Amino acid sequence: MQFSHANAIWYDYPALTPGVLFAEGVPGDGRAVSGLAHFYALAGARLAAGTEADLPEIQAWRRAFSSMGLKPTQYRCASESLLRRFRKEGALATIHPLIDLCNAVSIAFATPIAVFDTGRIAGGLTVRYAEGNEPYLAFSGEQEYPEPGEVIFADGEGLAHARRWTHRQSVRSAVRADTTAVLIVAEGLHASAGIDVLQIITAVREGLDGLGWQTRKSAVLSQVRPTFEF
Template identity: 50%
Template sequence: MIFRHAEAVRSAHPGLAAGALHATGVDGTADVEARVAARVAEYTARALARLAGGPESGFPEVLAWRRTFARMGLRPTRYRCASESLLRRLRKEGALPRIHPVVDLCNAVSVAYAVPVAVLDADRITGPLLEVRPARGDEEYTTFDGRTEHPAPGEVTYADSAGRAHARRWTNRQSGHSAVREGTRRILVVAEAMHEGGEDTVARTLETLEKELAALWPVTPVTALLTDADPEFRLDDHARVR
C-alpha cells in the first residue's frame, strides 16, 4: 500500500510537512497499558508546562492549522485540527482520555509537539492507495457511533482505493472504521504540520514515536519524511492489506 498527499493538496498547501510510520505487532494488553501510562504522563507534562505560558490558540503550530482551515473555507474555531482539540481538552481537564495504549501514546506525543498525529489500523484500509485528497463527495465515512457520512465535494480527506474516507476535514476528525481497537496489530501513523519549521517538528515527532513504540512493543517501525520530491510512503510488500 502507498500513502501520499495528492498533488492538488500539496499545491494548495505549500507549507505542508508530513511523515509516516508503519509498525506490525502492537497490542493493547494490560501489561503494556501500564507502561504506556508512564510515557503518556511524561509527554502530557511537557504539553501542560507549555500551556502554563498561554493557551494553545497562540501556539504557532496551531495558528498555522487555523489559517489552513480558513483557506479551506472552514471556521477554525468550529473545526479544530486534532492536536488543537487535544491540547484544549488537556488544558481544561488536566489529562487526556484513555482509549487504547497505542492511541494514548500517539495523542500524548501529539500534544507534546502540538501537531496532528493520526494512527490508523492498517488492516482496515483497502489498498493499494491511501491518499490525502479532495473528496469527490461519494466517499463513505463511518462515525464512531456507526453512522455513515459523505464528505462534501472538495473536502480534504484520507481516501482509500475502495472510496472509504478515513477522515473528515483533513486533520479534524478521524473515521471510526479504521480506528485502533483491541484486535489491531498493524498501524499506520501520520504526522502533519503547517507552521514554519514544521519539517523539523514532524521529524522529531516521528523519531519519538519510533523510539517509544520499539521500547513498548516487539516492533521495528519504519518511518519516512514525505516531501514534494519524494511524496510517497510505501508499506512493506509483505504487509497484509484488506
C-alpha cells in the same frame, strides 16, 4: 500499500511536512505506556503562557481550515482539540496504549497525529480533495459523505478514513484491541515543521519500542518525495 498526498494538496499547501511510520505488534498485551508524563509536562509548559490558540502549530492549521472554508473554532485540528481538553481537565482519557502514546506526543508538539489500522484499509491512503461520494463512518455509527472539495484520507476503494483533513478520523480504521499493524501520520504546516515532525516520528518510534511494537519503516515526506510504501 502506499500513503501519499495528491498533487493538488502539495500545490495549495507548500509548507506541509508529513511524517509517516508503519509498525506491527502483538494485540492485547496490556503493556502500560511509559513516559507519558514527560509529554504532558511539555504540553503543560507550552500552555502556561497562554492557550493552544496562541501556538504557531495551531495557528497554521487554523489558517488552513479557514482556507478550506471551515470556521476554525467549530472544526479544530485533532491536536488543538486534545490540547483544549488537556488545558481544561489536566489529563487525557485512556483509550488504547498506542493511541495514548500518540495523543501525548501530539499535545507535546501541538501537531495532529493520526493512527490507522492498516488491516481495515484497502490499497493504501491518499490525502486528497473529496468528490463527495466517499462513504465515511462516524464514531456515532452514522454514515456520512464529505462535501465536494473537502480534504479527506481516502483508500483504494474510495472510503473516507478522515474528514476535514486533520479534524476527525473514521471509526472504520480506528485502532482496536485486535489491531496488529498501524500507519501513523503526523502533519505540520508551521515554519519549523520540518524539524518538529522528525522529532515526533522519533518520539513515537521510541514509545512503540517500549510497547513491544516493531517499527518496520518511517519517513518524512516532501513534495519531491511524496510517497510512502509500506
